Amino acid sequence: MKMITILGSTGSIGRNALEVIRNSKGKFKVLAMSAHRNHELLLEQIEEFSPKYVSVGTEKGFEAIRERYPDLLTYRGEEGLKILGGLEEADTVLTAVSGAVGIEATIEAIKKEKRIALANKETMVAAGDLINKLLEEYRKAEIIPVDSEHSAIFQSMLGGRKEELKKVIITASGGTFRGKSIEDLKNVTVEEALKHPNWSMGKKITIDSSTLVNKGLEVIEAHQLFKVPYESIEVLVHPQSIIHSMVEFRDTTVMAQLGAPDMKVPIQYAFTYPEREANSCFGSLDLEKMAQLTFEKPDHEVFKGIEYAFEAGKIGKSMPTVFNAANEVAVELFLEGKIKFLEIYNILRKAMDRHIPVETLNFDTIKKVDVETRNWVMANF
Numbered sequence: 001m002k003m004i005t006i007l008g009s010t011g012s013i014g015r016n017a018l019e020v021i022r023n024s025k026g027k028f029k030v031l032a033m034s035a036h037r038n039h040e041l042l043l044e045q046i047e048e049f050s051p052k053y054v055s056v057g058t059e060k061g062f063e064a065i066r067e068r069y070p071d072l073l074t075y076r077g078e079e080g081l082k083i084l085g086g087l088e089e090a091d092t093v094l095t096a097v098s099g100a101v102g103i104e105a106t107i108e109a110i111k112k113e114k115r116i117a118l119a120n121k122e123t124m125v126a127a128g129d130l131i132n133k134l135l136e137e138y139r140k141a142e143i144i145p146v147d148s149e150h151s152a153i154f155q156s157m158l159g160g161r162k163e164e165l166k167k168v169i170i171t172a173s174g175g176t177f178r179g180k181s182i183e184d185l186k187n188v189t190v191e192e193a194l195k196h197p198n199w200s201m202g203k204k205i206t207i208d209s210s211t212l213v214n215k216g217l218e219v220i221e222a223h224q225l226f227k228v229p230y231e232s233i234e235v236l237v238h239p240q241s242i243i244h245s246m247v248e249f250r251d252t253t254v255m256a257q258l259g260a261p262d263m264k265v266p267i268q269y270a271f272t273y274p275e276r277e278a279n280s281c282f283g284s285l286d287l288e289k290m291a292q293l294t295f296e297k298p299d300h301e302v303f304k305g306i307e308y309a310f311e312a313g314k315i316g317k318s319m320p321t322v323f324n325a326a327n328e329v330a331v332e333l334f335l336e337g338k339i340k341f342l343e344i345y346n347i348l349r350k351a352m353d354r355h356i357p358v359e360t361l362n363f364d365t366i367k368k369v370d371v372e373t374r375n376w377v378m379a380n381f
């Protein structure tokens with residue numbers, strides 16, 4: 001039985017992970033789980049999964065849990081997240097919180113040489129250099145990607161050797177607004193931006209998918225996870241979301257991973273790798289029903305998220321940290337109705353233009369750049 005810690009159990013990835021565990025016939029056991037605001041759901045999850053440790057973001061949630069489960073080891077806030085990330089008894093830590101708040105817990109898990117099932121891409125974007133430095137130091141720690149594209153790249157890489165790799169092709173659904181012009185996007189509403197054609201996900205990543213900033217974050221994530229130069233990473237729009245990504249080797253062979261758009265599959269694979277397990281909550285891909293698989297180039301004129309990410313990634317150092325932090329605040333402002341959709345790109349552009357990059361090999365520097373960027377965006381937009 002594998003002991004699993006789920007950071008962000010109340011979110012979309014977290015709930016999918018619990019569905020995997022619920023149907024795993026006892027192969028996995030929840031050791032610990034965390035929520036931020038949704039302590040009601042956390043209470044239900046505690047009832048069903050009987051974890052040994054939990055952490056919650058709010059004082060109200062903390063009190064509610066202590067009252068109902070006085071013997072449960074209950075923690076609070078960012079400190080609680082960090083404690084859960086570093087639990088000795090865990091086999092695997094699933095990082096499924098949204099945003100750069102996952103960095104410290106991921107660092108703790110690396111220091112304890114755990115397997116990290118990484119969904120929280122913002123951590124790899126904002127702190128990729130530091131995470132990679134720590135992985136060199138703590139050799140038994142490992143990151144298995146959960147993000148469907150990176151899980152696909154990881155699996156496709158098994159078809160050849162790293163030194164034979166020519167390029168990585170990240171597929172993108174194109175998001176809600178595929179085919180739209182700048183004019184069309186000027187006045188889109190939050191509700192429209194939240195309608196993703198293929199995937200059901202948390203709000204932040206759904207907005208990121210509609211701006212294609214999500215794909216930009218994934219480009220940086222791929223660079224950091226697989227150590228491929230940006231020149232060897234390509235993005236291809238594939239509206240059906242069946243091919244989750246591909247790699248091309250130097251003999252021109254392309255390896256791809258296909259599957260139904262269901263995050264439960266890459267979540268479980270990150271738990272079981274190198275093994276594969278059946279699970280009754282998975283549905284097979286019906287290839288006959290797939291009339292066609294199509295591909296097209298992304299529209300960089302309208303959706304600037306990918307090119308800005310390439311730019312931030314190539315500059316490196318703290319620029320990806322700024323790209324991520326500015327985007328996190330911009331998305332919040334958009335969700336709160338305080339800025340228009342296209343303003344997100346404007347915020348990214350301006351935050352990057354004003355920043356002078358510094359090395360990001362320690363946490364304090366990353367935190368400083370992250371906070372400074374957030375404050376600047378909040379003060380100016």
Ligand code: NDP
Nearest residue numbers: 008010011012013035036037038097098119120121201202
């Ligand atoms: P959700 O918004 O659905 O869930 C986020 C989770 O993180 C919730 O449990 C939430 O708690 C918790 N959380 C939010 N803010 C904080 C905070 N400040 N401190 C501690 N915990 C916090 O997000 P998703 O599940 O969609 O995404 C999670 C991560 O996985 C993201 O990094 C995303 O990019 C990545 N990902 C998601 C995919 C998907 O299909 N959803 C696909 C690929 C990657 P609460 O709800 O209790 O407030």
Ligand code: MG
Nearest residue numbers: 147148149218
């Ligand atoms: Mg993805």
